[in-house]
Structure formats: C-alpha cells, structure tokens
Amino acid sequence: MKRLLVTGASGFLGWNVCEFPQEDWEILGIYHDHENGIPDYIQSYQVDLRESDAFEQVLERTQADAVLHLAANSNPKYCEDNPSTSYSVNVGSSRAIAQVCKDLAIPMVFASSEQVYSGSKANNSEEDELSPINAYGNQKMTAEQKIMRIHPEACIARLAVMFGDHGPSAKCFMHEWLDKWEKGEEVTAFNDEIRNFLSGYSAAEGLFLLLERQATGIFNIGGKDAISRFEFAQKLAEKYGVKDAKIKSASQKDIPGLAETRPADLSMDLSKAESLGFVLRTVDEELTELTNVN
Ligand SMILES: NC(=O)c1ccc[n+]([C@@H]2O[C@H](COP(=O)([O-])OP(=O)(O)OC[C@H]3O[C@@H](n4cnc5c(N)ncnc54)[C@H](OP(=O)(O)O)[C@@H]3O)[C@@H](O)[C@H]2O)c1
Structure with missing residues (x-):
C-alpha cells in the first residue's frame, strides 16, 4: 500500500482525511500540540514544521510516497493579529x-483557501488574478506561489469553508452554533458573506481524488451551493431539528472595519474539479448525511 504523510493530521480536515473510507493509502500523521487529535490506529509523529529538518527526517523515516500538507495557522483573525508567527507556519513551512518534496521527487498536495480571492465578485476561477484582503489570504497566496515555483508538479486545492464532524482537538463553527442554540443563545450570521460551504468529508474526498489522478496545478474545491452564512444557519437549524433557533441576520457593514478583512463573495467556479470527477454536493445533502451518521 502507498504511504501518505499528512501534516495537520490532528486538525479539522486532517481528522476527516484520517477517517475517510479508502483503501489506497496508509496514512501517517504529523501533529504539533495535539496527539489526541489523530485517531489511535494512525501512526503519528510530533513535528514543529517551522523546523524544516524535522519534517525531512520524518519523510525519510516513513518513506512516504506522497505528502498532503494541511497544517496551518488557519484562523484568519489569529493571522491578522500575529502576522510573523503565522507567516512562518503558513508560508515558511510550506516553502x-x-x-523537500521536490528534492525527493515526491508528489505534494497543498491545502490553500478560497480566501486568496478578494471577495469582490462571484464565481472566482483558478485563472483569476488574486488580491486577498487579509493576512491569512495573503499568506496562502504567497505559499501557493512559492510552492509552484519550487515544485511545479505540486497540486494546490483552494478549499471553501468547511463544516461537519471532527476529532477531539479541532473546532467547527457549525458545532459552536448548535451548542449555542442548545443553550438558548442567539447565533449571528452574515447575510452578505457568500461561500461554497463544504463538508470535511467531501473535502477529504476531493483531496484523495487529486492524489489518485496525480493532478498538478490549482483546483477550486467547494460545495454545490454558493449561499450566505445566514442561509447556512437556517438550513442547519432545520436539518438538526432545532425548534425556534435564534438566528440574527447581520451585514458585514453593521460592524465597523469588518468588511476590510472579511471577503464578501468567495463563491467559486468549480468546473475544473468537476471535470476531474469531483462530485459537488448541496448543503442539504451534506447535512442530511451528517445527521444520518450521528
Ligand atoms: N477549516 C476551513 O474551513 C478551511 C477552509 C479553507 C482552507 N483551509 C485550510 O485547510 C487546512 C486544514 O484546515 P483545518 O481547519 O483542518 O485547520 P486546523 O483545524 O486549525 O488544524 C491546523 C493543523 O495544523 C497543525 N499545526 C499548526 N502549527 C503547526 C506547526 N508549527 N507544526 C506542525 N503542525 C502545526 C495543527 O497541529 P496541532 O493541533 O497538533 O497543534 C493542526 O493539526 C489549512 O491549511 C487551512 O488553511 C481550511
């Protein structure tokens, strides 16, 4: 069986990759602080990716056939407030x-983000010129550029915002919203932030597809619906049977300065991934599946 070394295996997406039902790859997971975030049956390695030698040693030790680089400082607010620390993880370690992958001729798939787009127009395509408006988006764009310059055969997945199940050390806004409703609290959701919401399961499926097809270059990966966070909250409450869910519809413009760092419309043209065989799912389909398994 081929061996896949996954950085960020203890994170939201990493756990979904570890748990994804597939038989082609033996997964080897890298974590930093949260060993408990990786399922027990996965061989795991503690590495601070800011120390590039440490990653190279694990890669050589594991004799991995491919690398899935998911690790990041993935919280845009944290990146905005801590530009230098987050740069070293998001850009430095990616570079x-x-x-290392180029030197050892190993395929690499990198988890980038929809936030490389500016948010000023709909249906963003892989060919569009990038102009991210926040530190996180800028770091992802810079990482993409450095990766492609060093390792032109690498593959970049521009992922949409994700939701769904996760391991013990990760978080997801969807569960935070469900917890709030359970306590009778109100959820504020923007009606002017448009995203192709995607489950962690579908994201993992997309990443395995890119690996299987030995894809190179850039692919937008997202869900079928481009909807607002407010619409997502309504669907979530309905599918999880939350009666009288308190949802406050808000506009970015209601909060001074917010729109400067939160892109409005990050909807994506997904036809390139679809042509490769990626199956687009609606939010309703994804939520139905999640409620069936839980
Ligand atoms: N979540 C989303 O909605 C979303 C959307 C688009 C793109 N993405 C991208 O997809 C990828 C996965 O996102 P996610 O939500 O799964 O992120 P996450 O839950 O925040 O997990 C981040 C992972 O990175 C690891 N990490 C952080 N700093 C590290 C370091 N110095 N050395 C080694 N590992 C380090 C963490 O390890 P420990 O926990 O063990 O410390 C954790 O496993 C990221 O690249 C993110 O930017 C995410």
Missing part, C-alpha cells in the same frame, strides 16, 4: 516542505 520548506515543497523543497
């Missing part, structure tokens, strides 16, 4: 991993 170093690309160099």
Whole structure:
C-alpha cells in the first residue's frame, strides 16, 4: 500500500482525511500540540514544521510516497493579529516542505483557501488574478506561489469553508452554533458573506481524488451551493431539528472595519474539479448525511 504523510493530521480536515473510507493509502500523521487529535490506529509523529529538518527526517523515516500538507495557522483573525508567527507556519513551512518534496521527487498536495480571492465578485476561477484582503489570504497566496515555483508538479486545492464532524482537538463553527442554540443563545450570521460551504468529508474526498489522478496545478474545491452564512444557519437549524433557533441576520457593514478583512463573495467556479470527477454536493445533502451518521 502507498504511504501518505499528512501534516495537520490532528486538525479539522486532517481528522476527516484520517477517517475517510479508502483503501489506497496508509496514512501517517504529523501533529504539533495535539496527539489526541489523530485517531489511535494512525501512526503519528510530533513535528514543529517551522523546523524544516524535522519534517525531512520524518519523510525519510516513513518513506512516504506522497505528502498532503494541511497544517496551518488557519484562523484568519489569529493571522491578522500575529502576522510573523503565522507567516512562518503558513508560508515558511510550506516553502520548506515543497523543497523537500521536490528534492525527493515526491508528489505534494497543498491545502490553500478560497480566501486568496478578494471577495469582490462571484464565481472566482483558478485563472483569476488574486488580491486577498487579509493576512491569512495573503499568506496562502504567497505559499501557493512559492510552492509552484519550487515544485511545479505540486497540486494546490483552494478549499471553501468547511463544516461537519471532527476529532477531539479541532473546532467547527457549525458545532459552536448548535451548542449555542442548545443553550438558548442567539447565533449571528452574515447575510452578505457568500461561500461554497463544504463538508470535511467531501473535502477529504476531493483531496484523495487529486492524489489518485496525480493532478498538478490549482483546483477550486467547494460545495454545490454558493449561499450566505445566514442561509447556512437556517438550513442547519432545520436539518438538526432545532425548534425556534435564534438566528440574527447581520451585514458585514453593521460592524465597523469588518468588511476590510472579511471577503464578501468567495463563491467559486468549480468546473475544473468537476471535470476531474469531483462530485459537488448541496448543503442539504451534506447535512442530511451528517445527521444520518450521528
Ligand atoms: N477549516 C476551513 O474551513 C478551511 C477552509 C479553507 C482552507 N483551509 C485550510 O485547510 C487546512 C486544514 O484546515 P483545518 O481547519 O483542518 O485547520 P486546523 O483545524 O486549525 O488544524 C491546523 C493543523 O495544523 C497543525 N499545526 C499548526 N502549527 C503547526 C506547526 N508549527 N507544526 C506542525 N503542525 C502545526 C495543527 O497541529 P496541532 O493541533 O497538533 O497543534 C493542526 O493539526 C489549512 O491549511 C487551512 O488553511 C481550511
């Protein structure tokens, strides 16, 4: 069986990749602080990816056939407030991993983000010029550029915002909203932030597809519906049977300064991934599946 070394295996997406039902890859997971975030049956390694030698040692030790680089400081607010620390993880380690993969001629798939787009128009395509408006988006764009320069055969997945099940050390806004409703609290959701919401399961499926097809270049990966956070909240409450869910519809413009760092419309053209065989699912389909398994 081929071996896949996954950075960020203890994170939201990493756990979904570890748990994804597939038989082609033996998963080997890298974590930083949260060993408990990786399922017990996965061989795991503690690495601070800011130390590039440590990653190279694990790669050589595991004799991995491919690398899935998911690790990041993934919280845009944290990146805004801590630009230098987050740069070293989001850009520095990505550049170093690309160099090691290139030197050892190993395929690499990198988890980028929809936030490389500016949010000023709908249906963003892989070919569009990038102009991210926040530190996180800028770091992802810079990482993409460095990776492609060093390792042109690498593959970049521009992922939409994700929701769904996760391991013990990760978080998801969807569960935070469900917890709030359970306590009778109100959820504020923007009616002017448009996203192709995607489950962690579908994201993992997309990443395995890119690996299986030995895809190179850039692919937008998202769900079928481009909807607002407010619409997502309504669907979530309905599918989970939350009666009288308190949802406050808000506009970015209601909060001074917010729109400057939160892109409005990050909807994406997903036809390239679809042509490769990626199945687009609606939010209703994804939520139905989640409520069936839980
Ligand atoms: N979640 C989303 O909606 C979303 C949307 C688009 C793109 N993405 C991208 O998809 C990827 C996965 O996102 P996610 O939501 O799964 O992120 P996450 O839950 O925040 O997990 C981040 C992962 O990175 C690891 N990590 C952080 N700093 C590290 C370091 N110095 N050395 C080694 N590992 C380190 C963490 O390890 P420990 O926990 O063990 O410390 C954790 O496993 C990221 O690249 C993110 O930018 C996410």
